[in-house]
Amino acid sequence: MNYERIKEKLEILADAAKYDVSCSSSGSKRQNKNKGLGDSSGMGICHSYTEDGRCVSLLKILLTNVCIFDCAYCVTRKSNDIKRAAFTVQEVVDLTINFYRRNYIEGLFLSSGIFKSPDATMERLIRVAKKLRLEENFNGYIHLKSIPGASDELMQEAGLYADRLSVNIEIPTKAGLKLLAPDKDHKDFIQPMKAVQKSIQIYKSEKKLIRSTPIYAPAGQSTQMIVGATGESDRDIMYSANFFYNKFDMKRVYYSGYIPVADDSRLPAIGTEVPMMRENRLYQTDWLLRFYGFDVREILNDQHQNLDMDIDPKLSWALRNLDQFPVDINKAEKRMLARIPGVGMRSVGKILSARRYRKLNWEHLKAIGISINRSKYFLTCDSREFERRDLTGIQIKNQILLTGSSKYSKNFTNQLSLFS
Amino acid sequence: MSRLLTYDGSFNGFLSSVFDVYSHKLKNPTIQPEHRAQTQLFGEIQHILTDLEKAGRVGKKLKQLLDTDAFNTLYRAFLSEEENIEHYLFDFCKTTFDLGGSPLGDLGNPKILKVSQAAKMVGREKHRMEAFIRFHLIEDQLFYANCEPDFNVLPLIASHFEKRYADQKWVIYDLKRNFGIYYDLKEVVEVTIDFKDPKPQRGIVNTGGVKGSRFRESENNYRDLWNQYFKSTNIESRKNMKLHLQHVPKRYWKYLSEKVE
Secondary structure, eight states: OOHHHHHHHHHHHHHHHTTOOOOOOOSOOBOOOTTOBOOBSSOOOOOEEOTTSOEEOEEEEESBOOOSOOOTTOTTOTTSOOOOOBOOHHHHHHHHHHHHHTTSOSEEEEEOOOOSOHHHHHHHHHHHHHHHHHTSOBOSEEEEEOOTTOOHHHHHHHHHHOSEEEOOOBSSSHHHHHHHOTTOOHHHHHHHHHHHHHHHHHHHHHHHHOTTOOOOSTTOEEEEEEESSSOOOHHHHHHHHHHHHHHHOOSEEEEEEOOOOSOOTTSOOTTOOOOHHHHHHHHHHHHHHHHSOOOHHHHSSSSOOSOOSSSOHHHHHHHHTGGGOOEETTTOOHHHHTTSTTOOHHHHHHHHHHTTTSOOOHHHHHHTTOOHHHHTTTEEOSSSOOOOSOOOHHHHHHHHHHHSOOTTHHHHHHHHHHHO | OOEEEEEOSSHHHHHHHHHHHHHTTOSSOEEEEGGGOOGGGOSEEEEOOOOHHHHHHHHHHHHHHSOHHHHHHHHHHHHTOOTTHHHHHHHHHHHHHHHTSOOTTOTTSHHHHHHHHHHHHHHHHHHHHHHHOOOEEEGGGEEEEEEOOSSOOHHHHHHHHHHHBTTSEEEEEETTTTEEEEEOSSOEEEEOOOOSSSSOOOSSSOOTTOTTOOBOHHHHHHHHHHHHHHHHTOOGGGOOHHHHHHHSOGGGGGGOHHHHO
16 A cells, blocks of 8 residues: 555545535444444444544545536535545545544545546445445445435445435525536435435335345435525525425434635635634524424524524524513423523433422522523522513523623624624 | 441442441441542441452342443442442442332432432543544554543443454553453453553553564554544634534543644
8 A cells, every 4th residue: 555645645535525514423223243343333433523623533535526517615626726636446445444443433424526427426436335345344334425416226226335325405595506506406416315215215114024124324314504605594594404304304414604715706705704603503403403392483484584693592582482481390391391591401301300309499400400590581490589570581681691601702702893 | 436348449349348238237337449448537447358249139139120221320430430439329229229219310319410420421431432542553463552541431341342343353451540451353351461661651652561562564654644634634714722622631632643743
């Protein structure tokens, strides 16, 4: 193996792959087979974290950064004058195995620029996964990119070797896509999603009848949207996300603050700050939809097209719906406990469990890790002390902002000063 | 003056102590491992010998009354090696016997909460070790890793590594507690290495007394490739050192090549 050459390729092709934010390595059911290598039946593991604080779980690389498309937001677009490189199938297999054996990674996340045709590219990605599974008896995690425009047959094959498949929708609105990626068609993204979803359903129902049915993409599908490239609203983004969750049984939708990589009048200029706080608020909203039982229309609608930046979306919802509070911690049902600002889903579980033994007071709540500072305006417990004043939403918000310091307050003041 | 029971520091030793407290109907006992016992504060000191039969009986009873989750919580809290944790563990056992069932849900009870929190802490360290262990291929096709976990988590991570690396021989060595686990392609066994240097230099490269412990040259190459990957996958414009340090606290750095070089 020529290490110097591989190192150079790694530099180029890891750098080009890093804008894909998915790093999940969980949710698969693949167990070690015949004393082979690897097991991905447990929870995901982050083996390191980069200085930007993101998890490093998978070897995330492009097979090649040669691309026939010219999408404005993408660093590997055809018209960009950068160094191009390509791994061979064997090189990717060797890197994956050797990194995995040293406990550097949970597996491989393989994507690619589109060379020649979508099918030729998809076929090559599948070849890597197939070799890992069949020749190396590798049971670690494999995430393959579904290439927009790839045929249904290839997508059906991909799921036999991959744990997860994903197509990045990238631009949340059709109009935005037309503007920034004129050679791509919205339905080219949707088609592979549909093919994979259908296969997942077929294999699942067959598995119920015949136990030996092979597993097909056990960790499901995911997608990603770029935030802040086309002037879309938070409502546009979250309604799209909601569509993908419901329509295609997505396991995850990722939101990626746009990092300027091109001088293009259609896009924010190079040097524009990455909208990290907005990204964070979108993830919070995503969590509210998936784990807290919120409907997207409760959080974003015609009156509220964008999320508040200075407070989180749950607090924001609570302040608009003060008539639903205070909630009695010792009596309320799970659904309402989950809606109290400062109380997370883990705390909800703890409250439900602990209150079977005794009535809970402020001390108890504090001890099990609830943020009293935020929650005290919204709940009553086994205590005579509670917020008696009839505060308005704005008063509560100011109180909370005064006493707590948001981890983003610095970013927030910075961003404000840009416009003042 | 209350009575102090000391035991050898093993989980079976602790369970033997619980057995003796019940069989001798001891009132308000304090249980401490002998290497941490504060003998001067007590009127009477009794050393409990670890007895696998007694420990087995207590363990069996606990497993009957507790579900897997609650029993694991008890065991993990024990591995925290926290000072006085035995006090809370004993109380947990006693409450279990009194209730005839698991007290784990009673988080409004500070003593139960304490056990639950200690177990969470150990669970986090277990997960960190599953993430931050780095193997190095040395002679004899053996994959070797040093570590210094905050808590005694090697007993907890053995099965994870056994399942995952079923086709390679490996050693994970805890330099702090001076023992390791070794997988010989069949099973995992506990090993102690007689380091040539009595105070082994801590860090990645020290493979101590392991036979023919030199790295192969290709080993440095893979480390180099990994470091390159780590560098290239970072996004400079999103730099956030506070978050970075929260995820990878500095005390783990010396075993992570991407942070060392």
